[in-house]
Amino acid sequence: MLRSLGQRPLAGSGEDPRVAGLRAAVSRLRRELAAHPAEFPDRGIAEDELAALAAMATHGIPETPRLRRSLLLIAGSIGSVSALAGGLSEVRAAVELFGESPRD
Incomplete structure (x- = not known):
């Protein structure tokens, strides 16, 4: 799914493919988290x-x-x-497409 993020936006869409990829990855992980039956202490932080x-x-x-x-x-x-490792990896890969953060 993320392989297509390096491609240019569709003609006329004007949307940055990195943003579209981030949105898709976040949506997937949100769905997976919502469907995950176990409660854990920091679940609210992840959801927020x-x-x-x-x-x-x-x-x-x-x-x-x-x-x-x-x-x-x-x-x-x-x-x-x-169970959420795949979705988390996808979000991480999508964030990494935005480049390195500046170092002090």
Whole structure:
């Protein structure tokens, strides 16, 4: 699914394919998280940050540092739930397409 992210947007759509890929990856992980039956302590954090990523993906090109912060919070909160590893990897790959964050 993410292989197509490097392609140019469809003629006339004007949408950045990175944003479309991020939106799709976040949507998938949100669905997987909602369907996951187990409760875990930081589930609310993951849900909140996925909602924040979804909102960022609807308002143009998101800021890379903010994307990375959300990714870290999501990974920290659901990283040990192996059933969500595929969706989390997809979100991580989508965030990485926005480039490196500046180093101090």
